[in-house]
Amino acid sequence: MKHDYLPEAFETFGSTKERRKKIRKAVLALDNKVKMEKKCSIDNRCHSGFCPTCLRLLRKKFLRFVQREELAKREWYMVTVFVEGWTKPAGDFEPFGELKNNPIIKKFLKQLRKVGQPDMLLFGSIETVFKVRDNKPIGKPFHLHMLISGASKEQIRVSVRKTIPRPTIGVPLRIDHVQQTAKDLVRSSSYILKQTFWLRSESKKGFKKLESPKPQQLAELLSNLGTHQWGDRFFYIGIRFCYGKFSITPNVKSMFTKKTNNKSHKSHTPLPKTPKK
Numbered sequence: 412m413k414h415d416y417l418p419e420a421f422e423t424f425g426s427t428k429e430r431r432k433k434i435r436k437a438v439l440a441l442d443n444k445v446k447m448e449k450k451c452s453i454d455n456r457c458h459s460g461f462c463p464t465c466l467r468l469l470r471k472k473f474l475r476f477v478q479r480e481e482l483a484k485r486e487w488y489m490v491t492v493f494v495e496g497w498t499k500p501a502g503d504f505e506p507f508g509e510l511k512n513n514p515i516i517k518k519f520l521k522q523l524r525k526v527g528q529p530d531m532l533l534f535g536s537i538e539t540v541f542k543v544r545d546n547k548p549i550g551k552p553f554h555l556h557m558l559i560s561g562a563s564k565e566q567i568r569v570s571v572r573k574t575i576p577r578p579t580i581g582v583p584l585r586i587d588h589v590q591q592t593a594k595d596l597v598r599s600s601s602y603i604l605k606q607t608f609w610l611r612s613e614s615k616k617g618f619k620k621l622e623s624p625k626p627q628q629l630a631e632l633l634s635n636l637g638t639h640q641w642g643d644r645f646f647y648i649g650i651r652f653c654y655g656k657f658s659i660t661p662n663v664k665s666m667f668t669k670k671t672n673n674k675s676h677k678s679h680t681p682l683p684k685t686p687k688k
């Protein structure tokens with residue numbers, strides 16, 4: 412069944428089951444280097460970070476949350492950051508290490524909290540792709556995607572500069588304004604919390620596409636990511652994922668309520684930047 416809070420091209424349940432079989436096969440071929448439960452069923456979800464069925468469920472939960480909380484009413488920036496030293500070369504099977512708990516991510520979130528508004532919201536992911544250019548394997552750059560509301564473009568830029576070492580060539584920092592429509596926010600959110608395993612092919616002409624990785628590439632991606640749970644690539648400010656449910660943290664939620672009440676009383680005056688006491 413198609414839900415109205417999902418973007419147009421959302422993976423089907425059936426397609427994730429098919430994909431899971433391929434991934435499970437690749438996990439077994441890696442001889443215990445990484446783990447994923449044999450089965451994932453409706454009354455016993457495996458919650459593996461490798462499981463496309465569980466990730467689809469998480470993505471649905473998140474997109475429903477975005478709609479329920481009317482997050483599209485806020486102003487958002489979509490941010491993409493590539494990080495110096497985070498690229499695994501092709502052929503490298505070593506694990507990357509900490510995902511959402513990576514010290515660089517923690518430093519960035521701490522810095523942004525210092526400068527952003529108290530009701531700031533952020534959700535982000537750490538991910539990687541297998542990159543191929545003109546049919547030559549390039550490597551697997553780990554990188555960050557984030558949606559941020561409650562911080563200015565400049566505050567975001569400075570926070571990145573202060574805390575994240577970035578490669579000097581090839582991948583510029585991107586901070587793009589998201590259109591204030593539910594459709595655009597849902598599309599951006601779905602992109603940030605996307606499925607795990609991708610091959611990105613590029614050509615000299617600038618042509619790019621995302622497709623399913625080949626078995627060897629999938630094996631490398633599995634090994635680099637390492638065994639992890641379904642929420643282990645995602646990080647937040649002002650949002651939490653608890654007992655399988657997304658919510659806005661109580662302190663940010665109460666600031667929203669104050670703002671909304673303020674708005675209904677004085678609908679002709681612009682919203683104050685910070686909530687009044």
Ligand SMILES: [Zn+2]
Binds near residue numbers: 462464465
């Ligand atoms: Zn699962």
